Amino acid sequence: MTGATSEWLRVRVLEANESVVGQKLKVTITLQPANQTNFDLFVFVNKGSDVIECSDLAGSSMETLSKPDTVSVSWGEGSVANGDDDHRWVSIEVRHKTGECDTTKKWTLTVKGN
Ligand SMILES: [Ca+2]
Ligand SMILES: [Ca+2]
Incomplete structure (x- = not known):
């Protein structure tokens, strides 16, 4: 995904x-x-139940100017399967920090599973 402003x-x-x-x-x-x-x-994830989370912070990254921000989050079963689906909604907030919001300067967001 790409964008140029703050976005959820x-x-x-x-x-x-x-x-x-x-x-x-x-x-x-x-x-x-x-x-x-x-x-x-x-990044917001409700690890306990399959609901949309927007306040319980699971991870954040606040690197300085032009540096990439990375967050990894994990949840679910341990070494033995729990016999249940651990599907989750992951809410992501891209928050503008400093500088102008220039629509020609786009950020790129990449999401990778396991
Ligand atoms: Ca940053
Ligand atoms: Ca499972």
């Missing part, structure tokens, strides 16, 4: 592993700002 985004992470051996779900979110811009990254 939402991603659905699905558990697709039915093995009896447990595996945590993990999502890594990277925000690459354009040159000479600074946005920060805030």
Whole structure:
């Protein structure tokens, strides 16, 4: 995804592993700002239940000007499967930090599962 202003985004992470051996779900979110811009990254996940979360912060990154911000969050079962779907909504806030909001200077957000 790309954008040029502060923005809220939402991603659905699905558990697709039915093995009896447990595996945590993990999502890594990277925000690459354009040159000479600074946005920060805030990630919200309700690890306990499958609801849309917007206040319980699971991770954040506030690097300085032009540096990429990265947040990794994991949840779900331990070494033994829990026999339940650990699908979750991940709410992502891209927050403008400093400088002007120049619509020609776009940030790029990448979301990667496990
Ligand atoms: Ca930043
Ligand atoms: Ca599970």
